[in-house]
Amino acid sequence: MQVLYFLCILLTVPFITAFIPFDPSLACDDEEFMCQTGGCIPHNYVCNGINDCPNSEDENLKMCESHTCFHKEFRCNTGRCIPNIWLCDETRHCPNGEDESINMCQSRLCSIKEFRCITGRCIPDYWLCDNTKNCPYGEDENVELCGNRLLF
């Protein structure tokens, strides 16, 4: 009888756990980092020199050494990943500021579908003449550039 009872439990446990509702608040998005305590922080807060997880595991030196970035991201020396759009925008996003390195920004090339700001920032073409200055010096909203565009 006892064996049967044990068998019964053994068979129902996986059945019950399969039907426990999944709590989405416990999971993190693809672009988020999960802290050991269960909280989620934005992916680009990892290895940024600031402890964002309660146990500061987002700044673990060993983890940061091997931390890889997504495509279209720049990897700072510390392992922090920042979007490429943050490069050469005259704001330091890497803890050591290498996203604003003069050497890199001066020689930086943009793709065909991008506009190159004088600082070396690459912005999407559709940000041109949209009434928002996206280049640090606003040349994407330059009257000469946009005045001509209005004729078409």
Ligand SMILES: [Ca+2]
């Ligand atoms: Ca920057």
Ligand SMILES: [Ca+2]
């Ligand atoms: Ca713009």
